[in-house]
Amino acid sequence: MSEITKVILDAMGGDHSPGEMVLGAVNAVKEKEDLFIYIVGKENAITEALSQYTYPKEQIEIVPANDEITCHDAPVVAIKQKKESSMVVGLRMLKEGKADGFISAGNSGALLVGGQVIVGRMKGIERAPLAPIVPTINGVCLLIDCGANVDARASHLVQFAKMGSIYMEHVVGVKNPRVGLVNIGAEEEKGNALVKETFPLLKECHDINFIGSLEARDFPYGAADVAVTEAFVGNVMLKTTEGLASALIKKVKEGMTATPISTIGAAIVKPQLKKTLKTFDATEHGGAPLLGLNHLVVKIHGNATNKEVKNAIFQVETFKKQDINAKIREHLVENAE
């Protein structure tokens, strides 16, 4: 039998917590027997949610935590003061090595702070980037960094490129991933001061497949497998993508159902359209890893449903089996020393 992967799941903090969190865990353990999941949060609510399902009981354990970090909490204060919150309890367990990864749909800022402060960065890693998988027209792209590390330096971006490349290759399974530097033009001399400083450094990295500048226009067309940028720009790209995709799909639906006749057409078109647009569904790929920490922390969407939770659990399993942190250490840290 293969080695057990242990996952800590924050049951609280999401829009559909704890219901969808619990269901995601149940579906995961029903599908794979080499998983063990700690569900952290309010005991009664979790017990009640679990009682609705039949599942292998020996694979799930409830860890009580009476407090909760909400989306209204200030990140640094919350991590410091809410010691009994599900997020802090879960992150502490992770730090103590009780599991291979921690998954949360809660307050993003608090999770980023908690990851750095409680779990801690790997020795030699300067910043821990948040790296969501963003759907493109023909696949996915890892957008690194979308986290809280604003005002990054060139050396940080180089580390992001290497970590992102390792993750895409070994967790997502893209061979020799194309790494692009987000820029406002294709030429090497284009860009702001940070990009101009980073470009030649990436050119010198022989352990990644650097393809040069990536124009934002080509990003949705899948022009790169890893898009490297500092967090402010990455966050704006991610949020523009999410906002526009939902706005446009809303608009398409409105247009299709504007008249009784078009509504008939819409009904005919719907199954195929849904199938095609499914490839634009980020939840298929689990959550966004916070890379470069001593242990894996995964941020899932605030409105995550059980499918995203289950995929994030499987993502922790792949991360562990591929021993990503050992690979990061080998390519980044030993080189750096």
Added chain:
Amino acid sequence: MSEITKVILDAMGGDHSPGEMVLGAVNAVKEKEDLFIYIVGKENAITEALSQYTYPKEQIEIVPANDEITCHDAPVVAIKQKKESSMVVGLRMLKEGKADGFISAGNSGALLVGGQVIVGRMKGIERAPLAPIVPTINGVCLLIDCGANVDARASHLVQFAKMGSIYMEHVVGVKNPRVGLVNIGAEEEKGNALVKETFPLLKECHDINFIGSLEARDFPYGAADVAVTEAFVGNVMLKTTEGLASALIKKVKEGMTATPISTIGAAIVKPQLKKTLKTFDATEHGGAPLLGLNHLVVKIHGNATNKEVKNAIFQVETFKKQDINAKIREHLVENAE
């Protein structure tokens, strides 16, 4: 009779030059008699294109220019050396006050450089931002700056906010436009160093309707009328929006025509869908003004068709009639001195 608006149109440099440029000019003068258009470029090609149409001949004049700046030219070198290019000839005419505005579909970088170097910034204006109108789900938003002014300072962003507000109110016709600062969170303490420095300065501007941080996720939903940001971020937002919109619409079409049955549904749905998505069509609003120069320079898309050209010509007319530069001088420059 009202005063004549004079427009200089660069016939070269676009994907459909000079054909669509010429047709745009022809349609504009057929619609409005208080317009006069100089079409600058290769004389034979323009004459031939014009010969296909009937139009009031006294409203269009060809200005010969034998050279052309292409998309492959390096901006600064091109502006310096290609003195007989349509772009340089046109910008020089504008500088000499021969017209109210210059429109080009050519090399963006060269146009930005030429605008600053040949036409020149208004006294007191620190940077000249490029401010495209971006469609949103229920209207449009002016995204300022998307130009070449990377690594901007807070004082630049304050000027962008004021110029953008004046433009939206008096050219686009949005009353008391809501001005948002592009940010990665809603709170005042969020953001990078530039945003944190700019936020309190904008709060103190009593001549604009500052609504605080604008999250990129809300931008496609029309949460602001003017989105203020530095050029690198603005360019990434603009290009992500353009790229994703075209990618998604391509995907929707693919989905709708994937099977014979869905293709029938697609045919039924198409007229309404087209109508709805038309509101997402940027060409309805002319081009992107380069603000803060001594005279108006307008950048239209490289693949602009006659409709965009015509709308850009009308945009120059509104800019002139509303005396935007006098308003900018009044609100920005006199306050600054």
